[in-house]
Amino acid sequence: MTHAPHRAREHGARSSAEQGQGAPPRGLRTWRAWRTGRRPLVLALLVAAIAMALATLVPGVASAEGERLVGTLQTSRSGPIEGVEITVETADGDAVDSVETDEDGRFAVDLPGPGQYSISLDEDALPEGVELGTAGATREVTVDLGRSQPVNFGLVDGSSGAGGGTVRAVQLLVDGLRFGLLIAVCAVGLSLIFGTTGLTNFAHGELVTIGAIIAWYINVRGGVPLIPATIIAMVVGAAVGALNERGIWRPLRKRGTGLIAALVVSIGLSLLLRYAIQIVYGGFSNPYGDYQSQRAVNYGVFTMTNRALASIVISIVVLVAVALMLQRTKIGKAMRAVADNRDLAASSGIDVNRVILVVWMMGGALATLGGVLLGLSDQVQWDMGFRLLLLMFAGVTLGGLGTAYGALVGSVIVGVFVQMSTLVIPDDMKYVGGLLLLIVILVIRPQGILGSRARIG
Amino acid sequence: MADLLNAFAIAGKAFFGFQAIFFALLAIGINVHFGYTGLLNFGQIAFAMLGGFGIAISVSQWGLNFWLGVVIGLVSAVVLALLLGLPTLRLRADYLAIVTIATAEGLRLVFRSVSATPVTGGTRGLSAFNGSFIDLAPWETQTRHRVLGTSWSGGELWVALVGWSLVALTSLLVWQLMRSPWGRVVKAIREDEDAVRALGKNVYAYKMQALVLGGIFGALGGMIYAIGTGSAIPDQYQNANTFLAYAALILGGAARVLGPVLGSMLLLFILQFADTLLRALIENGVIPEGLLSSTDVAQIRFVLVGIGLMLLLVFRPQGIFGDRREVMLDAR
Numbered sequence: 001m002t003h004a005p006h007r008a009r010e011h012g013a014r015s016s017a018e019q020g021q022g023a024p025p026r027g028l029r030t031w032r033a034w035r036t037g038r039r040p041l042v043l044a045l046l047v048a049a050i051a052m053a054l055a056t057l058v059p060g061v062a063s064a065e066g067e068r069l070v071g072t073l074q075t076s077r078s079g080p081i082e083g084v085e086i087t088v089e090t091a092d093g094d095a096v097d098s099v100e101t102d103e104d105g106r107f108a109v110d111l112p113g114p115g116q117y118s119i120s121l122d123e124d125a126l127p128e129g130v131e132l133g134t135a136g137a138t139r140e141v142t143v144d145l146g147r148s149q150p151v152n153f154g155l156v157d158g159s160s161g162a163g164g165g166t167v168r169a170v171q172l173l174v175d176g177l178r179f180g181l182l183i184a185v186c187a188v189g190l191s192l193i194f195g196t197t198g199l200t201n202f203a204h205g206e207l208v209t210i211g212a213i214i215a216w217y218i219n220v221r222g223g224v225p226l227i228p229a230t231i232i233a234m235v236v237g238a239a240v241g242a243l244n245e246r247g248i249w250r251p252l253r254k255r256g257t258g259l260i261a262a263l264v265v266s267i268g269l270s271l272l273l274r275y276a277i278q279i280v281y282g283g284f285s286n287p288y289g290d291y292q293s294q295r296a297v298n299y300g301v302f303t304m305t306n307r308a309l310a311s312i313v314i315s316i317v318v319l320v321a322v323a324l325m326l327q328r329t330k331i332g333k334a335m336r337a338v339a340d341n342r343d344l345a346a347s348s349g350i351d352v353n354r355v356i357l358v359v360w361m362m363g364g365a366l367a368t369l370g371g372v373l374l375g376l377s378d379q380v381q382w383d384m385g386f387r388l389l390l391l392m393f394a395g396v397t398l399g400g401l402g403t404a405y406g407a408l409v410g411s412v413i414v415g416v417f418v419q420m421s422t423l424v425i426p427d428d429m430k431y432v433g434g435l436l437l438l439i440v441i442l443v444i445r446p447q448g449i450l451g452s453r454a455r456i457g
Numbered sequence: 458m459a460d461l462l463n464a465f466a467i468a469g470k471a472f473f474g475f476q477a478i479f480f481a482l483l484a485i486g487i488n489v490h491f492g493y494t495g496l497l498n499f500g501q502i503a504f505a506m507l508g509g510f511g512i513a514i515s516v517s518q519w520g521l522n523f524w525l526g527v528v529i530g531l532v533s534a535v536v537l538a539l540l541l542g543l544p545t546l547r548l549r550a551d552y553l554a555i556v557t558i559a560t561a562e563g564l565r566l567v568f569r570s571v572s573a574t575p576v577t578g579g580t581r582g583l584s585a586f587n588g589s590f591i592d593l594a595p596w597e598t599q600t601r602h603r604v605l606g607t608s609w610s611g612g613e614l615w616v617a618l619v620g621w622s623l624v625a626l627t628s629l630l631v632w633q634l635m636r637s638p639w640g641r642v643v644k645a646i647r648e649d650e651d652a653v654r655a656l657g658k659n660v661y662a663y664k665m666q667a668l669v670l671g672g673i674f675g676a677l678g679g680m681i682y683a684i685g686t687g688s689a690i691p692d693q694y695q696n697a698n699t700f701l702a703y704a705a706l707i708l709g710g711a712a713r714v715l716g717p718v719l720g721s722m723l724l725l726f727i728l729q730f731a732d733t734l735l736r737a738l739i740e741n742g743v744i745p746e747g748l749l750s751s752t753d754v755a756q757i758r759f760v761l762v763g764i765g766l767m768l769l770l771v772f773r774p775q776g777i778f779g780d781r782r783e784v785m786l787d788a789r
Contacts, residue, residue, distance in 0.1 A: 200551045260550060265770045267700055272763025275756040390562055393555045426572040435563040439556055443544040
């Protein structure tokens with residue numbers, strides 16, 4: 001399977017693990033085409049994305065038919081590459097089949113059975129500027145019984161190397177900013193919940209996942225465009241946050257459950273939700289229906305898709321709004337007061353439980369938004385929130401546990417650090433860099449950048 | 458009815474099998490950390506992974522002796538405990554929690570990464586390293602025996618025998634330690650750290666010793682698991698396992714010598730029983746396929762553990778055998 005180097009850099013290999021599921025069935029595609037009436041090219045791409053998402057969901061469409069080779073030809077500069085001939089031969093040199101890539105750059109070749117195959121592409125059909133990587137035009141692959149074996153041709157378009165105008169460090173910095181802002185959107189709630197209730201909420205990652213998946217169901221299954229779908233999902237996410245508080249944490253506080261016990265309860269909740277999500281949603285990764293087939297726009301020293309740009313802008317707007325709310329509005333001031341000294345806040349007439357409820361709702365809605373943004377750049381997965389949770393903790397700890405602005409600053413630093421670290425360490429280990437950063441911070445400055453000494457105990 | 462009996466038999470095997478030993482050893486380690494000392498170690502699975510891979514890498518990659526592999530596994534667990542404890546043991550409890558869970562996840566990502574494949578075998582992991590251990594069995598390892606209605610190979614029985622002996626030895630050690638002066642100090646740290654400091658004890662050193670000791674138990678558990686399965690795959694060491702061990706510990710009763718042992722036997726019995734029964738019910742069509750398919754059953758166990766963990770913590774934090782007054786449940 002071939003994907004753009006830029007996509008591979010975005011969030012690791014897992015996002016692309018499910019891409020090679022092959023072409024969707026014809027009937028589904030035409031049915032979708034009839035339903036949504038938009039410009040032909042956009043339509044085709046959109047429809048293919050939706051149909052692909054559905055194809056991965058319907059058991060038997062992609063996987064149970066027998067052995068096949070699948071993959072995608074695309075680079076960040078050129079977008080999907082159509083009409084390249086792919087030829088498959090057995091190990092003895094007998095031709096099996098040859099196909100052309102479709103408008104999404106995808107190909108799928110059915111095989112007679114498991115075994116050794118050689119797959120090659122027609123180098124001359126590649127568009128201007130796209131070249132084969134060092135491994136050449138032919139791949140030897142071993143296909144196991146019943147497996148859809150992805151094939152990666154490793155196409156290069158100069159966007160990730162030294163040539164082509166982009167500087168890798170700048171590119172990673174911009175990617176890191178986007179990722180860090182996304183973490184910040186998710187983590188503000190986590191930090192405020194810690195500040196107001198003292199709870200280290202290990203189930204916060206599941207708020208992110210739930211939000212992203214609700215938006216996915218509304219968007220892909222319900223056919224609602226992504227933006228209204230996200231807004232609906234944020235309302236639901238706020239309700240989920242409120243349900244958390246009213247259903248679990250407020251009763252526990254009333255019972256006088258200790259903080260450590262509450263922490264372990266949140267872990268139990270996290271396990272319960274995570275695996276319940278996997279049962280309901282499945283172990284697949286699926287993209288949203290909109291904005292998937294965008295080409296990277298060249299900004300001189302870096303390239304970025306419009307959805308990545310939108311993600312940055314949305315994150316900044318939302319975070320500024322949260323900051324303004326905390327500074328200017330009554331409820332925002334009350335939140336900071338409760339976080340600072342709960343008893344003092346209560347005795348000056350603040351309804352602490354109401355403030356905590358609002359914090360939970362805000363946290364739920366923000367986590368949902370962050371989840372959708374993560375689902376846009378990565379894909380929607382059952383454990384996406386849990387994997388992000390550790391980076392959220394890193395960001396929140398770096399900034400100072402319990403402070404809203406600390407979470408913001410810390411998350412951005414963690415995001416940038418994680419992306420920039422791929423300059424030095426392999427791509428699939430980049431999250432490790434963020435976690436290492438967390439440990440280093442705790443050695444040097446345990447209270448975090450904006451935290452106060454008194455908090456660390 | 459036959460299904461029910463069958464489920465009982467299979468669950469009975471889980472009750473005594475190497476997985477119960479694995480979780481028992483993990484939980485004994487967590488008991489030293491959490492139950493006696495009050496340390497929140499959420500990365501116990503990392504110690505187990507180092508133990509398992511210590512053997513696997515030494516034997517199948519470096520061609521070393523099996524017992525040298527055991528030593529390497531234990532030493533790396535000690536090093537990990539020191540590295541984890543150094544920055545966090547002076548801080549409040551939840552910092553250790555965050556760092557340990559982050560380390561466990563990070564280590565797993567490193568072990569499964571492409572660049573680590575030459576050493577750890579990447580996502581496929583390593584195998585064929587337990588031969589010399591299985592050969593030590595005083596009986597024929599290939600023949601199968603019927604025990605309580607389930608079939609065990611000689612090798613499985615050997616692993617179970619050695620594993621349970623290890624569990625017995627570590628439990629004995631914990632029992633002796635906890636009634637020694639060292640144990641009294643450690644338990645006092647759980648109750649009131651400042652008071653212990655006021656008595657002139659080096660709290661940091663005691664916490665570190667407890668962390669290392671529990672980590673070694675975790676590594677032993679990982680070794681039994683790796684030997685039992687005959688393979689070491691990074692993704693076997695998901696951090697959900699740490700929480701399974703926590704559930705086992707809390708179910709049995711924290712701060713009790715036999716709490717973690719009985720807890721993990723019971724937990725595995727319940728999980729395996731639910732697993733087999735659900736599969737049988739789905740196969741017979743009692744539960745419609747649309748509601749729950751047999752591939753979902755593997756996830757059900759974690760859902761059950763999640764619910765169980767929450768309910769236990771809220772309604773009976775001392776578990777079956779514990780003493781409510783002894784269960785440390787407040788942050789410092």
